[in-house]
Amino acid sequence: MNDSMKIESRWAKALVIILLTLGAITMLFPFFWMISGSLKTIREITSPEIIWWPEEEQWDNYTTVLTMKTNPFGIYFKNSIIVAVANTVFTLLTTILGAFAFSRLEFKGRDKLFSVLLATMMVPSQMYIITNFITITRMNLYDSLWAQILPYTASVFYIYLLRQFFNQIPDQIYLAAKVDGCSDWKYLWKMMVPNAKSSLVTIGLFNFIASWNAYLWPLMVTGKVEKRVLSIGLKYFASDSGTDYHLMMAGATIVILPLIVIYLVFQKYIIQGIARGGLKG
Numbered sequence: 001m002n003d004s005m006k007i008e009s010r011w012a013k014a015l016v017i018i019l020l021t022l023g024a025i026t027m028l029f030p031f032f033w034m035i036s037g038s039l040k041t042i043r044e045i046t047s048p049e050i051i052w053w054p055e056e057e058q059w060d061n062y063t064t065v066l067t068m069k070t071n072p073f074g075i076y077f078k079n080s081i082i083v084a085v086a087n088t089v090f091t092l093l094t095t096i097l098g099a100f101a102f103s104r105l106e107f108k109g110r111d112k113l114f115s116v117l118l119a120t121m122m123v124p125s126q127m128y129i130i131t132n133f134i135t136i137t138r139m140n141l142y143d144s145l146w147a148q149i150l151p152y153t154a155s156v157f158y159i160y161l162l163r164q165f166f167n168q169i170p171d172q173i174y175l176a177a178k179v180d181g182c183s184d185w186k187y188l189w190k191m192m193v194p195n196a197k198s199s200l201v202t203i204g205l206f207n208f209i210a211s212w213n214a215y216l217w218p219l220m221v222t223g224k225v226e227k228r229v230l231s232i233g234l235k236y237f238a239s240d241s242g243t244d245y246h247l248m249m250a251g252a253t254i255v256i257l258p259l260i261v262i263y264l265v266f267q268k269y270i271i272q273g274i275a276r277g278g279l280k281g
Helices: 003-038 060-067 073-103 110-122 129-138 145-152 156-166 171-179 184-195 197-213 216-221 230-237 245-275
Strands: none
Touching (some): 073 110, 073 156, 073 184, 073 245, 129 145, 145 216, 156 197, 184 197, 197 245, 216 230
């Protein structure tokens, strides 16, 4: 490689680093502004001048948010944990069973049924939200945590993704296990699930984030304060008398912090799941 090519290579690397740095700053700036706003006073956050960082950090904003009686964020946080965890556990269970059935079990009309399920992915979720609401009210589950959990305990998209991974496991292993007397149930949990751990963690994380950030459905099926979740609680910092922007920023930080922690803990499995083809379409 001559000197001119080396110089061009260095410039190309430098340009890539600059673009990646600018992209990182663009993506991280909203988080910085949110944290900065959560530590400001109401005067600083509503000031017409840009105040990048408060003169004195108001850590009491977080205490105020978590101890408010009119907008009990502590209860919202507990409800969000219950709903997101239950939704994720049930979704993983239905995803595992559905993916195994459509990838290994032989039954009449299997492929046609799977095609019909895939076709339902083209239907916008807003189309069946009224039907779900009617079903929940008829089951007397309105204004309960179960109303926020049950309608979203299965996902065709996640079943499709896991089925694609299960299909990569050779059929010969399954046939050999059947010859040795291994049941389908035992083969699923002893062979298929351990090998799909990275894909399942990725699916679980995506589902947890979607459930944690859900807004429209929890808003429709909850009326009592003690049944609200965090995404709904943020709405009540705004009122006719004004908006507590500093408290809203503190609440938003509390909402997003668990997602960041979960992602940092499980990012290794996410990378493995993508690298092994578990999320390739």
